[in-house]
Amino acid sequence: MRHRKYSLAAGLTAMAGFFLWPAMADAGLPREGNKDISFARKVDEFVYNKLKEEQLVPAKMTTDSEFLRRLSLDLTGTIPPAEEVVAFLNNKDRKKRAKKIDEYLNHPMFAENLAMLWANLLITRDGGDADRSLMEKYLKDSFLYNKPYDEMARELLTATGLSDENPAVNYLVRRSGSAPELAGHSARVFMGLQIQCAQCHNHPYERWTQDDFWGYAAYFSGISKREMGMRGDKFRPFLLRDAGGGKVRFQVRGKPGSGVSAQEIFKEINQPMFLQMKLPAKRTGRWVDQMAKTMTHPRNTLFAKSIVNRTWSHLLGRGLVMPIDDLGENNPPTHPELLESLADDFMDKGYDLKYLYRMICNTRTYQRSSAPRNRKYEGSDFYAYANMKPMTPEQLFSAMVQATGLDGKQRYSHPQRIRDWKMRTIRPFVFNFGNDEEEVIEDFQGTIPQALLMMNGQIVSEGIKVSKGGNLDRLFKIRKSDDDRVELMFLAALSRRPASSEKREILSYIKRKGTAAQKRKEGYEDAFWAMLNATEFLFNH
Amino acid sequence: MSEYIEVPANDPILATGPDETGLCGISRRQFVKGSTAAAIGSLACNWSDLLAAEKLPRLPDSRADQVIVMWMGGGPTQMETWDPKPEHANGGELGAVDTSVDGIRIGATLPKIAREFKDVSVIRSMATGEGNHGRGTYLMHTGYTPTGTVKHPGVGSIISSETVDHQPAGFDLPNFISVRTPSQGAGFLGVDHEPLVVSDPRNPIANMRYNYSKDRFFQRVKLLGRLDKRFAASKGKEEVAAHNKIYQRTIRLIHSKRTKEAFDITKEPEKVLDDYGKVMVDGVETANGFGTSALMARKLLEAGVRFVEISLGGWDMHGQIAMNATRNNTMLDGAFSALVRDLRSRGMLERTLIVWMGEFGRTPGINNNAGRDHWARSWSIAMAGGGVNGGLAVGKTSKDGMDVDADPHTSPDVLATIYKSLGFDVKKINYSSRGRPIPLVRGGAPIDELVV
Numbered sequence: 003m004r005h006r007k008y009s010l011a012a013g014l015t016a017m018a019g020f021f022l023w024p025a026m027a028d029a030g031l032p033r034e035g036n037k038d039i040s041f042a043r044k045v046d047e048f049v050y051n052k053l054k055e056e057q058l059v060p061a062k063m064t065t066d067s068e069f070l071r072r073l074s075l076d077l078t079g080t081i082p083p084a085e086e087v088v089a090f091l092n093n094k095d096r097k098k099r100a101k102k103i104d105e106y107l108n109h110p111m112f113a114e115n116l117a118m119l120w121a122n123l124l125i126t127r128d129g130g131d132a133d134r135s136l137m138e139k140y141l142k143d144s145f146l147y148n149k150p151y152d153e154m155a156r157e158l159l160t161a162t163g164l165s166d167e168n169p170a171v172n173y174l175v176r177r178s179g180s181a182p183e184l185a186g187h188s189a190r191v192f193m194g195l196q197i198q199c200a201q202c203h204n205h206p207y208e209r210w211t212q213d214d215f216w217g218y219a220a221y222f223s224g225i226s227k228r229e230m231g232m233r234g235d236k237f238r239p240f241l242l243r244d245a246g247g248g249k250v251r252f253q254v255r256g257k258p259g260s261g262v263s264a265q266e267i268f269k270e271i272n273q274p275m276f277l278q279m280k281l282p283a284k285r286t287g288r289w290v291d292q293m294a295k296t297m298t299h300p301r302n303t304l305f306a307k308s309i310v311n312r313t314w315s316h317l318l319g320r321g322l323v324m325p326i327d328d329l330g331e332n333n334p335p336t337h338p339e340l341l342e343s344l345a346d347d348f349m350d351k352g353y354d355l356k357y358l359y360r361m362i363c364n365t366r367t368y369q370r371s372s373a374p375r376n377r378k379y380e381g382s383d384f385y386a387y388a389n390m391k392p393m394t395p396e397q398l399f400s401a402m403v404q405a406t407g408l409d410g411k412q413r414y415s416h417p418q419r420i421r422d423w424k425m426r427t428i429r430p431f432v433f434n435f436g437n438d439e440e441e442v443i444e445d446f447q448g449t450i451p452q453a454l455l456m457m458n459g460q461i462v463s464e465g466i467k468v469s470k471g472g473n474l475d476r477l478f479k480i481r482k483s484d485d486d487r488v489e490l491m492f493l494a495a496l497s498r499r500p501a502s503s504e505k506r507e508i509l510s511y512i513k514r515k516g517t518a519a520q521k522r523k524e525g526y527e528d529a530f531w532a533m534l535n536a537t538e539f540l541f542n543h
Numbered sequence: 544m545s546e547y548i549e550v551p552a553n554d555p556i557l558a559t560g561p562d563e564t565g566l567c568g569i570s571r572r573q574f575v576k577g578s579t580a581a582a583i584g585s586l587a588c589n590w591s592d593l594l595a596a597e598k599l600p601r602l603p604d605s606r607a608d609q610v611i612v613m614w615m616g617g618g619p620t621q622m623e624t625w626d627p628k629p630e631h632a633n634g635g636e637l638g639a640v641d642t643s644v645d646g647i648r649i650g651a652t653l654p655k656i657a658r659e660f661k662d663v664s665v666i667r668s669m670a671t672g673e674g675n676h677g678r679g680t681y682l683m684h685t686g687y688t689p690t691g692t693v694k695h696p697g698v699g700s701i702i703s704s705e706t707v708d709h710q711p712a713g714f715d716l717p718n719f720i721s722v723r724t725p726s727q728g729a730g731f732l733g734v735d736h737e738p739l740v741v742s743d744p745r746n747p748i749a750n751m752r753y754n755y756s757k758d759r760f761f762q763r764v765k766l767l768g769r770l771d772k773r774f775a776a777s778k779g780k781e782e783v784a785a786h787n788k789i790y791q792r793t794i795r796l797i798h799s800k801r802t803k804e805a806f807d808i809t810k811e812p813e814k815v816l817d818d819y820g821k822v823m824v825d826g827v828e829t830a831n832g833f834g835t836s837a838l839m840a841r842k843l844l845e846a847g848v849r850f851v852e853i854s855l856g857g858w859d860m861h862g863q864i865a866m867n868a869t870r871n872n873t874m875l876d877g878a879f880s881a882l883v884r885d886l887r888s889r890g891m892l893e894r895t896l897i898v899w900m901g902e903f904g905r906t907p908g909i910n911n912n913a914g915r916d917h918w919a920r921s922w923s924i925a926m927a928g929g930g931v932n933g934g935l936a937v938g939k940t941s942k943d944g945m946d947v948d949a950d951p952h953t954s955p956d957v958l959a960t961i962y963k964s965l966g967f968d969v970k971k972i973n974y975s976s977r978g979r980p981i982p983l984v985r986g987g988a989p990i991d992e993l994v995v
Binding site for chain 2: 179180186198199201202203253371372373374390392449450451452453454455457458459463501504507508511524528529531532533535536537538540541543
């Protein structure tokens with residue numbers, strides 16, 4: 003989570019990195035991602051046709067402010083600095099939105115943001131035995147160099163070795179020791195299949211039986227981990243091994259209280275099966291290799307559909323299938339042909355993630371306003387207007403840091419102490435705002451501790467002060483008039499210019515406070531407090 | 544149009560007294576005239592005065608008014624707790640101990656709660672079928688398996704929602720408080736019935752204070768209201784409404800003296816703090832965090848909160864069950880028995896219902912790591928307090944613990960029992976935000992032995 007400074011240098015560095023591209027070039031995907039976004043038009047067509055069918059009128063497009071803030075939060079995980087907002091608003095280039103999308107996709111913060119989200123998904127926020135920073139580093143590098151998604155998935159599913167030497171291993175380390183948990187999680191995350199209920203009983207309405215579940219779990223049954231000796235003074239790596247597996251024994255569910263003896267109801271499976279899917283005729287290598295190949299094979303459209311749905315949901319606030327990791331037959335998509343086509347297109351483009359993000363961000367659907375055309379508030383399921391997304395804990399924390407300029411450097415100069423400060427300060431955000439991290443946050447989870455944190459928490463109390471080396475202090479040195487300063491506050495907190503009535507109100511509030519310098523400062527601080535506590539700040543709209 | 548978030552001059556939160564006749568030594572009118580943060584702080588008024596004046600309203604047909612759920616995260620073993628089988632190999636190493644009720648034995652590492660068994664009952668025939676942590680937790684809290692289409696409210700939110708109209712005048716605490724665990728949220732019942740989650744009982748409501756004048760606080764709130772009003776008009780009507788609700792509740796909480804007392808355990812006498820908060824582990828005095836949560840639960844009940852959930856985690860003992868269960872049981876035994884004794888001595892036990900449960904039990908057979916794995920086929924929960932008949936063992940498991948021999952019970956049965964005890968209409972139907980009927984309890988009935 004870096005405090006982002008707007009500069010051309012960032013863009014130039016990204017280009018330089020292109021030429022230092024490692025041997026991964028063999029994978030064949032351009033590091034910046036495929037630039038051909040013509041499919042975006044098809045996407046808009048699908049969406050528009052559905053709107054016509056449902057007799058819904060699409061909302062207008064986002065303003066430049068709305069677009070920039072939304073794009074920034076979605077791709078880099080934080081709001082744009084005030085200077086960047088001004089530059090974007092003043093930019094007369096008609097292609098500025100497409101260029102901004104490219105700029106963000108090349109920024110390391112995109113890779114870091116995606117790495118953090120995927121780490122949450124793969125190993126949860128606390129990490130368990132897996133090491134978060136190693137996992138995030140592996141993921142960040144994969145995203146930075148635009149590793150094909152299918153390749154990354156295979157790496158994660160088949161990794162072995164030491165968790166610091168082969169960091170991909172951390173995914174399996176998180177749940178290793180429990181083949182059923184690895185099975186349930188991998189099916190959900192990579193294929194959108196909710197099979198974990200079939201662990202104990204045949205699924206009530208989907209087609210998965212216990213045999214299916216345990217046949218798939220058998221792939222993972224040889225995986226175990228061992229904690230190794232200390233490295234340095236804090237870190238203990240794990241050694242992840244695969245003893246071959248392929249066999250499981252499980253208890254078939256009988257009716258409780260029926261008196262059926264336990265001995266009769268255990269079953270053994272000697273050969274893994276991949277969830278009613280056809281397998282390659284001959285097995286080469288380990289069982290998990292076969293599993294990973296089958297999982298990522300183009301024939302398994304669920305694999306592509308799952309990532310496409312997840313990415314769509316990330317950007318649009320709602321998956322074409324909801325919940326995003328339940329692509330079962332009894333949970334149909336809102337736009338079936340669109341989902342199919344997106345998956346096909348993604349596979350055609352070689353599982354190119356940066357392309358996928360670029361293409362979707364360039365659609366009109368993505369850039370639509372979240373203000374409904376009519377007051378009836380229907381149609382967000384069909385993207386007549388954009389879905390408002392509550393900020394994730396990490397986004398809220400980063401946005402607070404960006405808006406206030408309070409990034410630990412006021413207190414500490416040593417990078418490690420600054421990192422420690424960040425970990426300490428983000429914790430209440432995550433505890434208060436984070437729910438089950440494996441779920442998409444659909445509803446605003448407003449709670450009292452969150453409100454307390456935003457009203458009286460340290461980062462707000464310190465961050466709004468004009469005299470602390472924070473953002474307001476810095477900005478106020480650039481601009482001296484009340485008028486300009488009020489504008490700057492809006493730009494820093496809400497990424498937009500104030501309406502003239504808003505500006506008038508705040509200016510008169512500051513004036514009413516008094517003429518003494520201290521009183522005027524209080525006026526600014528009160529206004530900034532209000533902006534950071536406003537619903538407008540809290541939501542990605 | 545008035546400010547979006549407003550706190551009018553006669554709002555009860557600005558007074559600390561429960562009524563106008565000056566129970567706290569100052570009339571409300573006097574108070575409002577000279578309101579400042581300092582003035583609030585200096586008034587001497589506390590909840591015990593209120594409690595003396597007015598008991599918590601009782602629902603008709605109820606035998607309990609308040610519930611504490613002790614959530615045992617990870618899937619607690621039944622063999623080492625409520626359903627020991629020392630005569631069988633599956634019973635493990637720890638053995639059993641007699642309770643104060645003839646014919647009932649429990650795990651030997653729970654001696655203190657064993658002595659309180661006239662007020663405790665166990666249900667040994669839980670058969671719930673969900674052996675996955677997430678699903679089991681959802682099932683035990685809501686009575687439903689997760690479907691993805693509806694967000695069912697948890698038991699705490701249901702209780703909050705059913706009792707919200709029966710609270711004393713001016714009651715301004717959340718009705719559902721959860722300590723150290725997010726519990727299960729309100730789903731379609733909405734933000735009003737989400738839990739207040741306390742992450743650390745020793746520092747319960749962080750960020751309650753601000754160090755400037757109350758007037759200035761409300762000026763800020765007014766500015767905030769203006770911004771929200773504009774945002775609501777352009778696009779965020781529902782979001783602003785939800786945000787507004789929470790902020791209003793929070794503002795009331797910040798300014799309520801009642802709150803500080805309800806949450807401040809440091810003012811308790813040493814003896815009480817020790818009883819709850821300290822246990823002996825291997826002859827060494829050790830802090831009992833779970834006990835501290837239990838103490839907080841008692842205080843919150845005293846303040847009139849209807850539902851509190853506290854939690855003791857670490858039960859997912861796939862390895863070394865004897866050692867791990869002993870550790871957890873020591874904490875549990877200390878806290879649970881302290882809570883029962885404390886409530887009894889305050890005359891609160893009669894009208895309280897305590898529920899002990901986790902997401903599932905653990906395998907009767909011991910695995911290769913000397914541990915037990917997930918098991919939802921035949922496991923145990925416990926209930927205590929006047930809300931249920933005490934001293935009973937409901938249901939039976941087979942000699943080896945693998946099967947339920949009599950009276951299998953499900954999560955809906957448990958919830959139906961709780962709701963009946965509180966006097967709710969067990970057949971009541973709520974409606975989801977899309978109009979789907981969601982009964983309070985589906986497919987279950989109250990366990991007769993416990994509530995009839």
